[in-house]
Amino acid sequence: MKEGKISPTQLVFLLFLSRIFSVLEQTPSFGDSFSGATLLLSTLLSFVMQCILVIPMLLLFYRYQEQNILGCAFLASPILGKIAAWFFLLLFLLHLSGGYAIFSFFMTNIVYPKSSSFLIVLLLAAVCTACACYGLQGLARAGTVIFTLFILTTAFLSFAAADNADALNIHAIPGDGFSQIIESALNSTSKNTEFFAMLMLLPKIAKPQKKRACAFWFLTLTFLFIELTQFLILAVLGDFGMEQTFPYYALTTVIDFSIFQRLDSLHVTLWIFAAVFHCTLYSICISKCTAVLFPHKISRFTPLFSLAAGGGLGVFFAGNMQFLRQIKLSNSLFLTLVAAVFPLILFIILYRKEKRHAPQKGISAPAAHS
Amino acid sequence: MFTSLKGRIQAIKQAASFKGANPAGEEPDHPISPQLNETLISLRTRFQNSSDLMVREITLGGVKTALILAEGLVSQQTLSEILLEPLLTHRFPRNAGVEAVRNFVENQSILAADMLPVYTYNELFRFIMSGFVVILIDGAPRGTACGIQGYSFRSISEPTAEVNELGSKEGFTEPIRVNMSLVRRRIKSPLLKFELFPVGKISRTDICLIYMTDRVSAKLLRDVRRKINGIDLDVVLTSGYLQPFLTGRPWSLFSDVGSTERPDVLAAKVQEGRIAVLIDGTPFALIIPYLFTENFQTLDDYAHSAFYASFIRIIRYFSFITSILLPGAYVAISTFHPELLPQALLFNIAAAEDTTPFPIGIEALIIHLLYEIMREAGLRLPRPVGHAVSIVGALVIGDAAVTAGLIGAPMVMIVATTAIASFVVPSLHEPVSVLRFAYILVGMSLGLYGITLLSLLLLVNICTLENFGQPYTAPVAPFSSFAMRDTFIRLSFRTLQKHTATLQELNGSHLSEKNQEESS
Numbered sequence: 001m002k003e004g005k006i007s008p009t010q011l012v013f014l015l016f017l018s019r020i021f022s023v024l025e026q027t028p029s030f031g032d033s034f035s036g037a038t039l040l041l042s043t044l045l046s047f048v049m050q051c052i053l054v055i056p057m058l059l060l061f062y063r064y065q066e067q068n069i070l071g072c073a074f075l076a077s078p079i080l081g082k083i084a085a086w087f088f089l090l091l092f093l094l095h096l097s098g099g100y101a102i103f104s105f106f107m108t109n110i111v112y113p114k115s116s117s118f119l120i121v122l123l124l125a126a127v128c129t130a131c132a133c134y135g136l137q138g139l140a141r142a143g144t145v146i147f148t149l150f151i152l153t154t155a156f157l158s159f160a161a162a163d164n165a166d167a168l169n170i171h172a173i174p175g176d177g178f179s180q181i182i183e184s185a186l187n188s189t190s191k192n193t194e195f196f197a198m199l200m201l202l203p204k205i206a207k208p209q210k211k212r213a214c215a216f217w218f219l220t221l222t223f224l225f226i227e228l229t230q231f232l233i234l235a236v237l238g239d240f241g242m243e244q245t246f247p248y249y250a251l252t253t254v255i256d257f258s259i260f261q262r263l264d265s266l267h268v269t270l271w272i273f274a275a276v277f278h279c280t281l282y283s284i285c286i287s288k289c290t291a292v293l294f295p296h297k298i299s300r301f302t303p304l305f306s307l308a309a310g311g312g313l314g315v316f317f318a319g320n321m322q323f324l325r326q327i328k329l330s331n332s333l334f335l336t337l338v339a340a341v342f343p344l345i346l347f348i349i350l351y352r353k354e355k356r357h358a359p360q361k362g363i364s365a366p367a368a369h370s
Numbered sequence: 371m372f373t374s375l376k377g378r379i380q381a382i383k384q385a386a387s388f389k390g391a392n393p394a395g396e397e398p399d400h401p402i403s404p405q406l407n408e409t410l411i412s413l414r415t416r417f418q419n420s421s422d423l424m425v426r427e428i429t430l431g432g433v434k435t436a437l438i439l440a441e442g443l444v445s446q447q448t449l450s451e452i453l454l455e456p457l458l459t460h461r462f463p464r465n466a467g468v469e470a471v472r473n474f475v476e477n478q479s480i481l482a483a484d485m486l487p488v489y490t491y492n493e494l495f496r497f498i499m500s501g502f503v504v505i506l507i508d509g510a511p512r513g514t515a516c517g518i519q520g521y522s523f524r525s526i527s528e529p530t531a532e533v534n535e536l537g538s539k540e541g542f543t544e545p546i547r548v549n550m551s552l553v554r555r556r557i558k559s560p561l562l563k564f565e566l567f568p569v570g571k572i573s574r575t576d577i578c579l580i581y582m583t584d585r586v587s588a589k590l591l592r593d594v595r596r597k598i599n600g601i602d603l604d605v606v607l608t609s610g611y612l613q614p615f616l617t618g619r620p621w622s623l624f625s626d627v628g629s630t631e632r633p634d635v636l637a638a639k640v641q642e643g644r645i646a647v648l649i650d651g652t653p654f655a656l657i658i659p660y661l662f663t664e665n666f667q668t669l670d671d672y673a674h675s676a677f678y679a680s681f682i683r684i685i686r687y688f689s690f691i692t693s694i695l696l697p698g699a700y701v702a703i704s705t706f707h708p709e710l711l712p713q714a715l716l717f718n719i720a721a722a723e724d725t726t727p728f729p730i731g732i733e734a735l736i737i738h739l740l741y742e743i744m745r746e747a748g749l750r751l752p753r754p755v756g757h758a759v760s761i762v763g764a765l766v767i768g769d770a771a772v773t774a775g776l777i778g779a780p781m782v783m784i785v786a787t788t789a790i791a792s793f794v795v796p797s798l799h800e801p802v803s804v805l806r807f808a809y810i811l812v813g814m815s816l817g818l819y820g821i822t823l824l825s826l827l828l829l830v831n832i833c834t835l836e837n838f839g840q841p842y843t844a845p846v847a848p849f850s851s852f853a854m855r856d857t858f859i860r861l862s863f864r865t866l867q868k869h870t871a872t873l874q875e876l877n878g879s880h881l882s883e884k885n886q887e888e889s890s
Contacts, residue, residue, distance in 0.1 A: 007877070010848070112819070123819070123823060127823045127826065127827050130827055131830045134830050134833075134834040137833075139830055141834075141848060141878075142830045144846070144848070144849055145833070146826075146829070259712045260712075261709070262710070265818060268819075268822075272822040273826060
């Protein structure tokens with residue numbers, strides 16, 4: 001697997017495309033039973049929450065420019081490093097297989113009802129493994145192209161949807177109480193599992209001083225896209241959209257433009273793009289975990305491990321979606337603990353450690369670790 | 371003239387030192403003997419009395435002298451006029467001695483522009499086989515090589531593979547020195563440098579690196595020299611022999627080493643900081659490194675107005691995508707997603723395909739296979755017969771097969787459109803042909819899902835390609851905004867003249883020292 005730095009813009013696009021996977025598959029039946037107005041407001045609140053959540057991570061990575069979360073954990077204590085590596089390995093594996101399962105669920109229910117989920121997962125896993133083998137740089141460069149396509153397609157879909165929008169749907173948006181807005185915001189925040197990927201990849205950018213901008217633009221782009229899609233769903237489908245399993249897909253099926261009778265194939269194509277980026281990113285993160293846990297002789301087989309373990313679990317989850325829901329991979333408390341509290345604890349531990357050692361050794365911490 | 375001579379001497383010295391001073395292959399080099407007979411015996415033994423080795427022994431001022439040359443490589447007229455005549459008509463004093471004869475040959479009679487000393491056997495073989503006449507004087511420790519090459523070669527003509535509407539009609543030809551002169555005529559700058567040396571243990575083919583000393587990246591130059599130095603081939607006959615050694619990923623479908631038949635294109639590329647490689651005996655030069663977007667640029671783009679050039683470039687990108695995707699997408703949509711087609715179109719396709727015995731995917735595969743066979747046949751056969759093949763193919767496939775109900779008319783149209791679209795970007799013909807089949811297979815078995823997955827895999831593969839530290843997909847990914855003025859569109863020369871962008875300036879390039887530091 002090739003190692004190399006990527007530009008901050010490339011990382012923003014990568015994270016955005018990965019995040020889009022969970023945005024496009026948002027299923028209200030999985031718990032989002034809120035009104036349209038609540039969703040729109042809560043997305044804004046969720047954006048603010050995520051901006052706060054990212055602060056400890058940035059603090060840590062600005063001090064230890066070249067280290068990712070595992071590197072920092074190893075600096076704090078080798079045992080903690082190993083535990084963190086195993087924890088993140090399992091976490092990424094679960095998210096990877098969850099991604100495969102949700103993708104397979106959508107494809108076998110909507111696009112190819114006669115296909116087996118095994119075949120769908122196997123193909124996706126094989127492609128993601130191959131892409132992961134090409135390395136982060138190749139994926140990041142491809143992300144630039146796909147992001148451009150994505151923006152163009154979204155603009156086209158929005159333009160086409162505008163024709164089908166009904167003002168009545170917007171006026172009739174009912175409102176919920178503040179507690180529902182908070183609940184919805186927490187729910188929306190918990191779905192941003194790309195925070196975990198950020199913990200591994202943020203130090204990989206070529207310009208370390210751009211980490212803050214990188215995080216900010218990722219969150220802003222995601223926020224804008226979610227707001228836009230939710231607004232379109234509300235404007236075109238109204239309450240009907242809130243009842244759909246895949247509301248964005250439902251939106252594209254009702255849009256017609258010129259000779260195109262339906263635009264769901266565009267949505268499916270975009271979602272496949274997003275799925276590949278999402279799963280490949282997690283495969284790469286798995287590789288980063290195994291690289292610190294095992295010697296190179298073993299860790300070089302990580303892509304195969306990701307293919308077998310991720311694919312296998314993916315097929316299992318695809319057949320047991322209820323089980324996947326019970327695991328609650330997206331949980332706001334868990335996200336806060338892992339993405340914000342853990343980096344904060346590491347920051348405090350390392351800071352205290354430096355304070356203890358600096359007067360004796362006479363060197364500053366960043367110089368020692370970078 | 372003298373600059374050229376000096377350059378040549380330098381090049382030959384460089385050549386001698388380039389591969390461990392063993393130009394004749396495996397055998398170690400030895401100095402030539404002052405005894406003429408000994409040298410001639412050794413020479414004949416090494417050449418195994420080959421028919422084309424000519425040795426003319428004469429006596430000058432009582433000293434035995436030999437003229438050695440390879441038949442067919444030397445101009446007979448020049449040999450008589452500027453070499454034999456002065457030597458034979460000069461009045462040497464009786465028993466003039468070795469030094470007097472050598473002094474006359476080397477200093478007093480200007481026999482040829484190219485006159486070089488010969489010290490070793492390997493130099494001797496090399497000069498003879500490069501069309502030099504070597505004069506050996508009995509008792510002298512070195513010989514003299516006179517460059518009076520004169521072999522027949524194809525004259526300069528219009529390139530066949532890169533046809534141009536408004537540009538020059540001159541294309542490269544086979545002899546390397548003629549090609550070097552074609553480039554020199556276009557860039558009359560002392561900063562343009564030619565570096566000549568032999569490659570191939572047996573063939574000793576001359577190859578020439580061409581670059582602008584002020585624009586080329588030192589790292590790139592060093593790496594290219596190192597890679598060429600590592601080539602261990604016995605024979606180098608065409609540019610294709612060297613290409614795999616210069617590419618970043620030999621197993622990729624797309625080549626990151628460019629090829630051109632045009633001196634003007636080569637001059638333009640060299641101006642952007644690239645290195646060109648000319649190979650003796652082939653009219654195709656290699657360009658290193660080569661970017662994906664360059665496949666869509668032609669010299670005509672710079673001869674037409676900016677708006678038209680931009681329009682044509684976009685057409686080329688569209689054609690490339692069409693030539694790869696259209697058949698596969700058609701098969702996938704017709705087989706798995708007919709709901710995507712407008713109703714009227716769907717009914718027409720259904721009516722046409724209703725009478726055919728094969729599924730659409732198989733039909734597409736068969737017709738594309740036939741098309742590739744006909745294309746290859748038309749290419750290999752003599753031109754008049756090639757045209758006949760095309761006519762027969764068009765009649766058989768286009769008319770008879772449809773009339774007989776073997777294939778549907780829409781499929782014929784798809785194949786024809788795809789074929790024509792693939793002609794728009796000839797440099798990508800190889801990957802396009804292979805990918806088209808891959809897309810048909812994926813489309814017929816997995817539908818749009820498979821097509822999307824394959825496209826992504828291909829995209830990531832292309833984006834991963836790097837040659838000598840230059841990303842293949844630059845300036846799109848990594849993105850360089852300033853390079854966009856001459857990528858998908860071309861801006862006016864009023865804008866382009868402000869700065870000629872070099873490779874090192876593109877984002878993501880590891881060729882410049884600055885970027886290397888950044889990435890390390």
